Amino acid sequence: MKIVIVGCGEVGLAYAEKALQLSSAPHLELLDPAPASAAVAFADGRGRSLHRETGQWLSGAELVLLATPGSALQPVLDSLLPHLPAGAVIADLSTASADAKRYAASRCAQTSARYVDIAITGSVAVSRAATPLLYAGETIPELLDLFRELGAPVTVLDDSRPGTRCE
Structure with a gap:
């Protein structure tokens, strides 16, 4: 499975690190337009590609984990969707608003990408990839x-649907 993690801050790197430890480690690529030195060191130290922009390299992506700030959701999707294959799964771990996530789901449906809203419900700094999630x-x-x-x-x-508010 080819997995792309978009956003190589604390959240993105926590999932990337754990994914590479799996016995069936996936083909993993990273995308961050302005990676911090920790992301560059992570990619270099593990022989992983760290892309700074979208492109044809995304054509085989089966799963995209979005670990971006919420304000970046729409421009990130706009840059990703033209390059993803039909049926690609986008798991949105961003902090975007409920309205933005509903828009993202609608936008993905127009291109046959499959969108899932994932809320992180704890501290990734403490629990890393084992932080509880709402799906x-x-x-x-x-x-x-x-x-x-x-x-x-x-x-x-x-x-539930993406952008569902839990009350």
Whole structure:
């Protein structure tokens, strides 16, 4: 499975690090337009590509984990979607607003990408990839399996859609 992690800050690198420890380590590539030195060192030290822009290299991506600031969601999607294959899964771990996530789901549906809203419910600085997650959207077994392999407790919000508010 080819996985792309977009955003190589604390969250993105926590998932990248754990993914590379799996016995069935995926083909993993990283994308960050302005990577911090920790991201560059991580990629160099593990022989991973750290791209600074989207492009044809995304054509084989099956799963994209968005670990970006919420304000970046729309421009990130606009740059990714033209390059992703039909059926690619986008798991949005960003801090975007509920409205932005609903828009993102709609935008992905127009291109046949599959969008899932993932809320991180704890401190990644403390728990790393094992931080609990809330999952809203289409049930995608391979995505749920990956999060479980990464050690992340996942609570699927039944009959939920991206941008659902939990009250």
